[in-house]
Amino acid sequence: MPVVTYLGPFYERRRRDGCASWIRGKVVTVNQAWLDEWRHTLPSSHFLIERDEGGDSLDEDDDGIPDPGWSRRDILRWLADNNVDIGSGYVTKTRALEFVEGHLNPTIEGVE
Numbered sequence: 001m002p003v004v005t006y007l008g009p010f011y012e013r014r015r016r017d018g019c020a021s022w023i024r025g026k027v028v029t030v031n032q033a034w035l036d037e038w039r040h041t042l043p044s045s046h047f048l049i050e051r052d053e054g055g056d057s058l059d060e061d062d063d064g065i066p067d068p069g070w071s072r073r074d075i076l077r078w079l080a081d082n083n084v085d086i087g088s089g090y091v092t093k094t095r096a097l098e099f100v101e102g103h104l105n106p107t108i109e110g111v112e
Contacts, residue, residue, distance in 0.1 A: 002035045004028050005048040016041040040090055066100045068093075075100065 006013060006022035013022040017038055022028070030038075035052060042049060060069040066078050072093040079086055079096060084103045086096070 001029050002032060002052045003050050004030055004035070004042060005050075007046055007048055009046070013046075022047075065104065066097060068097065072096060079103070 004022075005027050006024050008024045011024050013024075015022055017034075032052075035049070039049075060067045066075040070078075075093060075096040076086070076091065079099055082103060084099055086099050091099070
């Protein structure tokens with residue numbers, strides 16, 4: 001099971017999932033599903049994540065092109081490596097796959 005440790009800078013920080021607070025230095029065990037959902041609220045500058053089992057990608061077609069078997073993190077890395085502009089803000093895995101599809105199969109305006 002993954003564990004999350006709040007590193008500061010304050011003694012206490014409100015948790016974004018609505019449960020209790022993070023206490024600096026206290027190790028909290030979470031399940032992988034929780035970590036996958038809330039990871040974006042845990043900046044590495046303030047949190048230490050250990051025993052993270054997520055993030056392993058499985059290339060379903062073994063072609064090097066992102067598909068649903070890829071992790072969100074690896075899809076975003078592929079998009080960055082291919083200079084695909086995804087804008088700002090949080091991008092879900094589904095939306096990231098849409099960016100991949102759009103990059104690989106661009107539409108031409110005015111042509112149907």
